[in-house]
Amino acid sequence: MKKITEKQIIDVIKEMCIQTNCCLNTDVSDALETSYENEISETGKEILNQLVINAKIAGSEMIPICQDTGMVVCFVEIGQDVFVEGSLEDAINEGVRRGYSEGFLRKSVVSDPILRENTGDNTPAVIHYQIVSGDSLKISILPKGFGSENMSALKMLTPSQGIEGIIDFVLETCSNAGPNPCPPIIVGVGIGGTMEKSAILAKKSLLRKIGVSNPLPHIAELEKTLLSETNKLGIGPGGLGGITTALAVNIEIYPTHIAGLPVSVNISCHATRHLEVEL
């Protein structure tokens, strides 16, 4: 049995919140630089150039890449042989609280969706737990901005709609999103499971590095098709026109019911931020 203290968790969550909001992951910055070379729209190039400069300023001065420092989503994989001293959930939220305060990050969470009073410390996080074998605790954090979150969608397709239905729905969602989610976007797609499972898969797929495909050949093929089709929408960087609308399309799948084909599309902006740690 491995013991992990609340303090260890608080410290890593705090550091990860600050780090990921200020330092763009290299896979994303590399993709932005490559897109700058390939983009044919002059305005699009200018936007990509601004994004590259923005990331450099943010990283060197440790200020947030984007003012929407998001609502923190955590994926926690906890080994069965791990004992967490105290409350894991409280520790995660305390880490978020400290990270957002000490890192001068924006507090964007309201305590009640109807009454809408700001909690003042960006808590609570949205936490997805998974119990796995072994004695390690893996935590991934993904602070999610709502410019892109708001453009996400879920649809319960029928099995007969198949791949064509999936492609239509993903493209329709990206097209409707237009300039709002701060393109170039990263498109997370969850297919299968139940309604909520598909949504969680879509979110989880955003943790994947740009350039890494799904290991299943038919899913990797679908990712490739969707990326190419999304980039034909013309939306471009900042939505001002161009051939760089998406940097990646990531798909995760899960077994589903004989009667169903749930599809979730979780759109993420060019500043897709995530980090993971294993304790």
Add this chain to the structure above:
Amino acid sequence: MSISVTFPAKRETLKDLKAGDIVSISGTIYAARDAAHKKIIALIDKGLPLPFEIRDQAIYYVGPCPEKPGQVIGSCGPTTSGRMDSYTPKLIELGLSGMIGKGERSATVKKAALEHGTIYFGCTGGAGALLSRSVISSEVIAFPELGAEAVRKLCVKDFPAIVVIDSFGNNLYEIGREKYKAFT
């Protein structure tokens, strides 16, 4: 080359700007987003004084990060303008001459903007660190209880933006998208 635009600005001075023009905005602009709009409209409905005179002004849809010690303002890129659409026509009627944000506007906002000559500028979403460098001063002038959503008076210099919807109703989001759809 970018065109210099200074706020406050009379609408007549902005009428020759064209969708796609790159502009540098200087002068005074006001930061207001969702909750502040709701409160401002409530004040208008009750006939009460407003945090700032709307006529000839530009509103920037932004909720900045807190400033670090020594910083004028934290990261301050645009938020999605569309969420302000239900409040905007009233502000346009009161003389608003500029709107700065990102993303599409509703048909009602576009109609009101066209009728009154209000210009919609876009700036780069997710470039909040870069944009913060163009803000010279920032002061909360109303609703401090809203935190990041408070109304701020911002002095800006060479704030980089682009004309998205001009006084003739041309819309760069539509034009740009149509143009590059051709490259399929």
